[in-house]
Amino acid sequence: GENVEQHPSTLSVQEGDSAVIKCTYSDSASNYFPWYKQELGKRPQLIIDIRSNVGEKKDQRIAVTLNKTAKHFSLHITETQPEDSAVYFCAATRRSGNTGKLIFGQGTTLQVKP
Amino acid sequence: NAGVMQNPRHLVRRRGQEARLRCSPMKGHSHVYWYRQLPEEGLKFMVYLQKENIIDESGMPKERFSAEFPKEGPSILRIQQVVRGDSAAYFCASSPRQGVVWEQFFGPGTRLTVL
DSSP states (O other), rough: OOOOEEOOOOEEETTTOEEEEEEEOOTTTOOOEEEOOOOOOOOOEEEEEEEOOOOOEEEETTTEEEEETTEEEEEESSSOOOGEEEEEEEEEEEOOOOOOOOOOOOEEEEEEEE | OOOOOOEEEEEEOOOOOOOEEEEETTTTOOOEEEEEOOOSSEEEEEEETTTTTTETTTTSSSSSSSEEEOOOOOOEEOOOOGGGOOOOOEEEEEEEEESSSOOEEOOOOOOEEEE
């Protein structure tokens, strides 16, 4: 079945450094790739997403890249701040017709040290 | 403009009891997804519903779990005869009808504890 692998499982960086989280997916028909941030005890919140018709998307300090051929996508956070500390999940889905279930990666716990 | 609402936020049940979790999607959203998050793990898809229809239940356990999204009222995830392994956070998400917006908006979750 569909599968999404996420690495690393934990990531510790100094404030101001960059953080990169990588995901690979198995279903070549996947066409939508959101990234969620989840703080302890809270709901997952979308921070950025990308569709399969583009290779890169940027929103201030956050960017996502997609390589459809290799079936992997990455989250890049620049100039990290302590408030970026959270668990980050990547997800993939085939968004068409009566589909759309998100297949999530295992999560990356990001710690930004002041 | 209320977001996705779930209730109760916390639910404690003893083994063998029934748990009933409710989800009210955002206004104008007709697609509801349920996900389960076990402690220290990621989210796992359970079921996808539209009004009065189960579209995809490939992630639902074969026994004790059921879901519905009636014409009127919230979507309900029902767990019968709960066991300790059902303890988890259950999130629902909603999205609009197929169109420009693909994002799924998550509710605050229901944290189920089975004693």
